Amino acid sequence: MAGRSAARGSLSPGKLRPSGFLLVVSGPSGVGKGTLVRGLLKARPGCRFSVSATTRPPRPGERNGREYWFQSREEFVANRRRGWFLEWARVHDHLYGTPIREVEKQTDAGRVIVLDVDVQGGASVRRRRPDAVSVFVAPPSLAELKRRLVGRRTESTDVIRTRLRNARREIPQYVHYDYLVVNDRLPEAIRQLVEIHDVERRRVQRLSR
Amino acid sequence: MAGRSAARGSLSPGKLRPSGFLLVVSGPSGVGKGTLVRGLLKARPGCRFSVSATTRPPRPGERNGREYWFQSREEFVANRRRGWFLEWARVHDHLYGTPIREVEKQTDAGRVIVLDVDVQGGASVRRRRPDAVSVFVAPPSLAELKRRLVGRRTESTDVIRTRLRNARREIPQYVHYDYLVVNDRLPEAIRQLVEIHDVERRRVQRLSR
Numbered sequence: 224m225a226g227r228s229a230a231r232g233s234l235s236p237g238k239l240r241p242s243g244f245l246l247v248v249s250g251p252s253g254v255g256k257g258t259l260v261r262g263l264l265k266a267r268p269g270c271r272f273s274v275s276a277t278t279r280p281p282r283p284g285e286r287n288g289r290e291y292w293f294q295s296r297e298e299f300v301a302n303r304r305r306g307w308f309l310e311w312a313r314v315h316d317h318l319y320g321t322p323i324r325e326v327e328k329q330t331d332a333g334r335v336i337v338l339d340v341d342v343q344g345g346a347s348v349r350r351r352r353p354d355a356v357s358v359f360v361a362p363p364s365l366a367e368l369k370r371r372l373v374g375r376r377t378e379s380t381d382v383i384r385t386r387l388r389n390a391r392r393e394i395p396q397y398v399h400y401d402y403l404v405v406n407d408r409l410p411e412a413i414r415q416l417v418e419i420h421d422v423e424r425r426r427v428q429r430l431s432r
Numbered sequence: 433m434a435g436r437s438a439a440r441g442s443l444s445p446g447k448l449r450p451s452g453f454l455l456v457v458s459g460p461s462g463v464g465k466g467t468l469v470r471g472l473l474k475a476r477p478g479c480r481f482s483v484s485a486t487t488r489p490p491r492p493g494e495r496n497g498r499e500y501w502f503q504s505r506e507e508f509v510a511n512r513r514r515g516w517f518l519e520w521a522r523v524h525d526h527l528y529g530t531p532i533r534e535v536e537k538q539t540d541a542g543r544v545i546v547l548d549v550d551v552q553g554g555a556s557v558r559r560r561r562p563d564a565v566s567v568f569v570a571p572p573s574l575a576e577l578k579r580r581l582v583g584r585r586t587e588s589t590d591v592i593r594t595r596l597r598n599a600r601r602e603i604p605q606y607v608h609y610d611y612l613v614v615n616d617r618l619p620e621a622i623r624q625l626v627e628i629h630d631v632e633r634r635r636v637q638r639l640s641r
Contacts, residue, residue: 234600234603234604235572236570236606236614237570237572237612237614361445363444364444365443394442394443394445395442397445397636398636398639399636400636401635401636402635402636403445405445407446418627418631419631421627422628422632423631425612425613425624425628426610426611427606427607427608427609427610427611427612428610
């Protein structure tokens with residue numbers, strides 16, 4: 224077993240297979256978490272994106288277990304009660320959750336699984352999985368975040384105002400995370416996230432567990 | 433104060449100046465620690481190499497405080513007794529030590545200070561400075577380490593035999609370090625060391641202290 228020989232200290236440590244881990248990426252709405260995570264998955268195809276459960280009905284072309292695990296509201300609520308979600312959230316009228324089993328299956332197989340969650344979800348994941356590597360994505364400034372939210376032209380002024388108010392409350396939460404990535408220029412921010420992934424992969428604790 | 437506002441959680445975390453830290457690079461003799469560290473210092477000129485104290489007399493062109501702090505044996509032993517060395521070692525007939533003050537001066541100024549020490553020195557540094565970031569440099573295999581030591585053509589067969597025996601005992605010590613870098617291809621190993629430096633610079637704990 225790779226894990227056991229590492230614990231004793233292998234004479235050929237380079238040949239050990241590192242164990243998987245959970246990489247949680249969080250930050251305020253509009254900061255570009257989704258784009259960053261897609262950039263990481265493209266650069267490191269060995270990473271897996273966690274497939275969430277949702278009560279929202281499937282759209283044409285979506286397949287159960289690929290885009291989402293589609294569940295009825297009753298199923299979702301029952302699963303939530305069983306503690307099967309690492310974190311969950313209500314978005315508009317639907318429920319979304321991260322099945323713990325999804326995460327465990329991938330990390331047990333030695334893979335890095337990436338979660339893209341809001342700040343409340345990030346707090347929940349860090350509480351339940353203190354071994355997770357956590358990255359907070361912050362905007363260069365609140366003014367810049369506002370420019371980005373307005374630039375999207377998809378949200379009303381009211382929604383934008385709410386998101387900025389939330390961001391002001393959420394940004395100081397970065398102190399509870401392992402890493403801070405300021406998303407100023409996107410390619411540089413992706414590079415930083417990829418580096419965090421690579422370096423965390425190289426941590427001895429992941430060889431000796 | 434950057435540290436205090438970070439502890440509360442700044443709204444512009446990108447503007448905070450990270451604090452310095454001690455980066456200790458260790459591994460068996462002949463593994464290429466020195467070359468790796470020079471590669472890091474070249475790539476990241478903000479890093480500082482720790483100037484050691486030694487009882488060896490200065491060579492022509494060497495300046496006190498630049499290559500080494502030159503000390504008489506009496507001075508060195510007295511300083512050692514005062515606990516002024518983070519680690520020390522006897523190499524051939526001379527004593528070498530890392531003055532704690534050197535390290536503190538640089539890290540207090542927000543710089544990364546790099547130490548290149550043997551495995552015994554590495555253990556001593558990790559014990560006295562548990563906040564240090566520690567990197568163990570391992571050879572791809574003992575056979576390859578032997579090839580490198582023989583290839584140098586600077587040591588006798590006896591010395592090489594001793595070093596290999598030591599390496600066999602030292603390599604399993606990597607489990608006590610934060611990171612493992614296998615020095616197979618040098619440019620790749622330098623790249624990994626530079627990445628570790630960069631990512632550790634980005635740790636939130638260095639912003640919020």
